[in-house]
Amino acid sequence: MLLYIIIAFLFVVYFAIGVMLYKRRTERNIKSRSPVLIYITHWSNLIETLLAIPILTPKDFNLYDLDYYENRLYQDSALISHYLVFFPYILRCYRLYFVFHLDKDWEIQNNMFKENIHRTRQRWLVKMLCFCMIPIILISVVFLFWPNASEIFPLNLSRPSNNGIDIPDCVYIMACFTEQLVLIIGIYLIKDVSDDFNMSNELIYVGFIWFLTPAFSIYIRSYQIVWGIPYILRNILLMLRSSLVPIICSYFNKPLFEPLTIEMLNSLELTLQNAATLEAFEEFLKLEELTTTKSFGSINTGSGLSLLEFYLKCRLFANNGSSQLAENIFSEYLENKVVHIPAEIYLEIEDGDFTDANLFNKAESVVIEKLKSYFYPKFMASDQYLFLKRLIHRQEIYQFRLMQTSLHEFQINEHKKMVVECDDWPVPTLD
Structure with missing residues (x-):
């Protein structure tokens, strides 16, 4: 009775x-994940879970009383639904890798991307899913019509075994x-991918969760409840x-998303308004301070890092007008001659x-x-500046790819500014 309640609860x-997935399908957080693949994964997950629960206690569900074709159809359904859960994750890994991966040969890769841009579209992904399912369906057909297939196919419900590992167990393992x-290969390929909606983190999480069941795979027929509980837990x-x-x-x-441009790097004021460029400039000043602080003091320039901190705190004061903050700025930087x-x-x-x-x-x-x-010309000749230029080039390639694989529309944000939104893909965040 309890298992029937669990089945009803999980179904609801x-x-x-x-x-909710269907209703929210146009939201970027869902649309960027390939909604069709998400639907297939979700409903296949449900079918596989509902088919796995009776295996916990086959006698209570009369699974051993199924006739030949009922038995085989039951197991074929479990097999097909399982790989309709598995393959969409692999295809989503590939899509992430194909769009976001760049190595040293950027231009060559970008040309290859342009030539194979169709691989990022849902229609191609669904076609690939159908192609991947062909061998699974063929195995299911063979199992259905070949009586001796039960000797090598796992999950043979009509033949429980406690005699140790045999051929079906080996096939399953x-x-x-x-x-x-x-999954390990897929996780490795997308480990450095960064995106606004953490799709790479999701797929890495999926990879680790998937490892729950193999640890208990040897109990698939001898101790089915030991195998089944982690299996169902994994799906949930x-x-x-x-x-x-x-x-x-x-x-x-x-x-x-706040994109970087070369024009921003040519202006100190714009550099200080962007988180990535500000961080790079601050890192440069820290390195400069380690080696040239005494020299700066002798020409009455002051520490570049102190100048930057003073400027940022002044901007903070201008925004909130705290008298306590003003007193701290005056005493810490001006009164102490920093x-x-x-x-x-x-x-x-x-x-x-x-x-x-x-x-x-x-x-x-005066500080600006x-x-x-004094400092910004030296920054423009630094490694940090070169890193930002390389980052901008990389970002431009990403933006081009996203524009080629996305539906675009203009939306007005809460400040009534016109911005371009990518519906199908998130814009990559900066590392």
Whole structure:
């Protein structure tokens, strides 16, 4: 009775999540994952789970009383549904790798991508899924019509065994090993892929969850409940991560992607407004400070890192107007002579209103000029700058690929600014 309740409960949960997947199919968090493959995985997962539960206690479900064709059809259904869960994950791994992977030969790879762009589309992925399922269907047909196939096919419900490992067990273990090997290769290929919706993290998670069942594969017929519980648990975890989590995440707005451009690198002001360029500039200043702090002090320039920190804190003060923050800035950087500014500006700040958002405007201008005239030219000849240029080139290739594989539409964000949205693919985040 308990198992029937569990079956009914799981059916309701899977059905509800499946309906939500369909309703949210146009959301980027789901659309970027290839909705058709998600549907196939989700419903095949349900079928496989419902077929696996009776195997826990075959006698209670009268599985041993099935006639020849009922037995074979039951097992064929389990086999087909299993690989309709497995193959879509592999195809999604391939799609991620094909779009986001770049190595040293960028231009060659980009030309290959242009020539094979059809591989990123759902229609091609579904065709490949059908192609992958051909051998599985052939095996199912052979098993259905060849009586002796039961001697090599696992999950033979009419012949329970506790005599140790035999041919069906070996076949099952080999199949599990092959699945693990393919998943390991897929995980390795996408391990460095970065995307806004963590699809690579999802597939890596799937790979580790998939390893639950092979550990108990030797009990497939001798101790079916020991094999079946991890098997069912694995499917439920896969459903939660691949179906439910994307639905939940689709209700949360993602921040708009902020692309890098060469023009940004030519301007200090723009460099300080982007997280990636600011981080690179800060790293450069830290390295400079280790070797040239004394030299900077002798020419009354001050530490570049201190100048940057002073400027950023002044910007923070201008936004929130905290008098406590103003006092901290004055005492830490100006009063202690960490940042050097003209005496008249220093006195003006000292006698000024510490709640005035414009209190440090003149000091900011002096600091920006020092950073721009002395430090930024050196930054433009640094390894950090070259890294950013390479990152921009890489990003441009990504953007081109995404535009070629996506449906585009213009949407107005909450600030009424016009931005381009990629419906089918997320924009890659910066590492």
